[in-house]
Amino acid sequence: MKLKLKLIVMRQTFKKGEKLKSKKLIEQLFERGKRLKSFPIQLVYLEIDHKSDFLIQAGFSVPKKRFKKAVDRNRIKRLMREAYRLHKHKLPNITDLDTKKHIFMFIYMGSQMENYTTIEAQFLIILKNIKQKLVKNLES
RNA sequence: AAAGUAGACUGCCUUAUCGAUUUGUUUUGAAUUUAUUCAAAUAAAUAGGAAAGUCCGGACACCAGAGAGUAUCAUAGCGGAUAACAUCCGUCCAGUGUAAACUGAGGACAAGUGCAACAGAAAGCAAGUACAGUUUGGCUGUAGUGAAACCAGGUAAACUCUAUGAGGUGCAAUGCUACGUAUAUUAGAAUCCCGAAAGGGUAAGGAUAACUCGUCCAAUUCUAAGGGGUAAGCAGCUAAAGUUAUACAGUAAUGUAUAACAUAGAUAAAUGAUAAGGAUUCGCUUUGGCGAAAACAGAAUCCGGCUUAUAGUCUACUUUUUUU
RNA sequence: GGCGUCGUGGCCGAGUGGCUAGGCCGGGCUCUGCAAAAGCUCUUACAGCGGUUCGAAUCCGCUCGACGCCU
Secondary structure, three states, X not given: OHHHHHHHHHOOOOOHHHEOOOHHHHHHXXXXXXXXXXXXXXXXXXXXXXXXOOOEEEEEEOOOOOOOOHHHHHHHHXXXXXXXXXXXXXXXXXXXXXXXXXXXXXXXXXXXXXXXHHHHHHHHHHHHHHHHHHHHHHHO
16 A cells, blocks of 8 residues: 555656645645745645545645736646646655645745746745655654 | 728647546456446547627526516617527618718607706796887897707606516526434514404405515414534536538528538646747848747636627728829 | 626715815915914815717716625
8 A cells, every 4th residue: 555655656647636625624724734935936734634545635826816817827826736746756755754644735926927947946945845844843 | 002991711830758637448456335436558539719798688497476467677760580689681861981981779859747057038838138121019030148049949878658578596506415313493573453252343464576466374484593514426517599511592691401520528627847840920130040929818507699808811992192 | 607786086975967065184374482273275086988968977888996695
């Protein structure tokens, strides 16, 4: 079971089950979740037990106040999802986390469209930071 | 060539790698509830002309308390098209423009009511200035104010009248499954008045968006407070007034017949990312190239329109100027 | 996705088709030795574009913006 899960994580996929969908979980995330910033992206994360087979469920959000047009919101969400998909293997895996489950929500804070390379760069910083924090928590 | 008017069409393409959703296939793997779920492999499909605004019109679904009249709202030359329309086509009239063309809620003020700032004698129940003509009174004409003036005046995107149409709510409709002690529970209001009673009187309570009638309800209805669970799955959900071509009917919108085509179904939201090449446009240029850019914009039950945003190409026509 | 309400100076807020009230804020003046208070005065508006009308904040369309409801 553990081996299989690891294999899935190592592949660069992002399927339905890995997506954060439950309204209840999202509500809890925003109530109790901790925040981590690297402009223009903010990560809200929370350690919680959920029903999915994946260790981490992730969602992506763009505020309607900053981007009025649906086209722009869709594009940013797609870019963020792509960055997550390609680089999530840098996140802590099963051996590090000891099967503690987390939920993530990435929020785009900027008010301007950015291209893929800048978004990817900020994503890498965030992923590095979150990994350090999670590992630290586990040790302490 | 410049300026303009009308109409039609297109809305970047190819390859590679890594993905997403849906559907199908597999002596594939795992789990068990033993025919389902999850995973893997593989094949196919995957955003628009406006998907937008939600402004009109329908389809479809539910409400059998949804019936009748009034009120309300919408439309408004005439004729046609259509499932239907405030849309479209033809045509008359009026207005704008040199013209091609465009715009028009374009019935009725000889039913009634209202309104008209300023100016003006006077904008409705009366009053009457100046000059001229003529036949004294009077009558007729002109002047001045104003958008409109002794006139059967003007105004209906003023009330209104006439004709026609409209029951209400919208896929978060609605049905099924799962969970749940669940028309739960508590509080308030209504179910009339007179009389001891028999009975008599009034036409009352609540619901039906407003009013009247009608209908329905009788321990029921309404209002407020308030506990728990899920915020889940399936159906509705995409083949339909469908698109294209040809022929015929018609001035046309459109209709009929035949043939071909299979063409999105997500649910914190699939339709994407990267690289290379090509085509297009723009700028620079030593005419070899180099650099930059993809306009407006993202399906959410589905159709027919309208409106708004917007890159480019082509065709026809009008006016002006120049050349032959 | 669907349904509905609203838009008047910097802020609040009246307004029958006929010059857009009033208050607060701000500037200036008077008063005062200087201020406050009081008084006088000035500046800045009908969300935008069309239509009806002699004339629209008002009537009718379209567009833009803000807000609310549904399960």
